[in-house]
Amino acid sequence: MASTPEQFMTVTRRHEEARRTRLSVLARISDLCERGQRAKAIPTLMANLMADPDVAGIHLWQLDSAMFGTSRYKAKKLIREVRERTHDTSHDKDGTVTVGWALDSPEHSVRMVTWLWLVARREGMANITPPVGFPYSLLYDDVADAGMGDWDAPIEDDDDDDGGDEDEEWEPRDGEDETV
């Protein structure tokens, strides 16, 4: 059944309001980032999302662009990587996936986590490296890199093959006698 002109206007007005809400949130996020308060961008997004479901319609590429000035092409490329890593099988195009898509279920929230991570990594804000003292630092709490040596220095190889036929005599330390 075709909509009446009044219904059409209502829907159109509704869409326009939702669009303005999203643009407003994006503008606020962009402003925060320009003022060096990027750490407030996602909390702002989430607070607005909880207050107004229309915010879920923000495209991820728009969010990336608002925070970092990323081009649409580059932003979509990163979204492609997110979808590959999360083995996403949804049929949405990269340019149309939204915040709502990234958070539409607890299982699918991996999309948002991965997106946030890859953006942070791209911008040099995060990186996965094993913790200092890995792997034994996984077992103990007292490992701290307080000015310790070069963790990447090559390990001495004390000639672990079968060696030669001659014993190496004990090299005395200062003041000690040779004994062997």
Next chain:
Amino acid sequence: MSDTETTPDVSAAGAGNDTPTTGRAKPWPGFFDPNEWDKLYAYDSNVDWWRGDWAHDLEHPVQTVARAGNQWLMPYKTVAQNMVRTNREQVVSLMGALFSWRVATVEQLQAGLCDRPLPDFTRDEPTIYGALNRLGIINVGFSRRERMENITIPHVWLSVGNREEYVKELFPLVGAQPWLRHVITTGRYSSMRQHARHNTYASHIGLTAAHDPRVRLTAGDGWGAFRLIDPMAAQDASVWTSSTDVTILTKGNVMAGIEAQSHNNFLARKFSNWAKLLAASPMQRRGLLCVFLFFPRPGGWRKPSPGFFQTVAQLPEMAAGDPPVATRLGYATWDEWYDHGYPTGRFGQYTDMMGATRSIFDPEWSRYAPQNVRDPRTALDWGWHSMRRQLMDAWGWDVGSWTFPDDMRGGFHGFVIPGGTPPADGWDAGLDNTAGRAPDPMESPAPMQGGD
């Protein structure tokens, strides 16, 4: 602890395959005695290596494979790459094991040094080993007796490939694996040497520990650096770049470093380094002990003279600490720990620098050893912890209630955690948070208390 032989942990596959000389059941599937020189390394202490970089650079791989006995090698790189992609988790586990143990036979890896099941090495058709060799990622070694005597020895040795740039080609095929990337790109990879005979012995010790119910975990040479075991002590003692062959963490939270020693070269320096490390590492921090295990070599092996140990006993570090270093450093011989390769009831025993007989499993050590040591299996999601913390720092938002990507879990394949044959989907299967939800980083997994 009774002075009887360790009860062998015999799987169904190995049961009933008695050796002709001992009549005993094998302690693990694929068991063999690394001391049987005339069968294994008759002409040298090494094996004939098919180096990965050679296989990678073959100009006519099909011709190479066409020769009888070479059919195990995968001639086509694209097929090899697909095999690696298809068996990604198995490959990552294998590489983790090889970075830990440096050199091991396929049977040793299958018996528990690798934390996922591995296929047999077949010579008449390519397997994952042939694929990895063709890509330059691993080396494959055969006994020199095969070439010299025109026979086939059933043991095949594996090690990590020699060319870093080829080994790195693994990453596009298996995904992130940050810990593996870290190993390859740091000095740990460049430090790796292949000593087939020595490392076969060391792997045998590791397997013994892996099947010992008193052991919590064991690791090989690749994770034996002093600075990893106790960085503060390694720095204080100026032994930052030294390492040990095998580490064993017991259920008493004793961390034992085992030095597999077949000759006396550098022995004085090694004892000295260990004495310094032990003096700088209080028992309460790591529960650190050291046992030099002397094993024989062809051509005769000379155990260090009594005068040598007297000199060690007089080092100034021997009296340091409570208990003193002299009780935490000692030696044993292969024949004390093994009878034709079978672990004896004296596995773990040593003679300390005061002449007393002790064991790394003595319950009395628990009084001094650290009380809070995390379960290594629950520490495998370090990647998620790190992600959650960094995302909080970057975005000001705690993503802990959301799902985390599997490939960023962190993981690690280099510890051997006793329990017999590894489960089909690895040691980390069945852990909490397999749904991918990161645990609260403020809530550490419950630490393991010392003792059983």
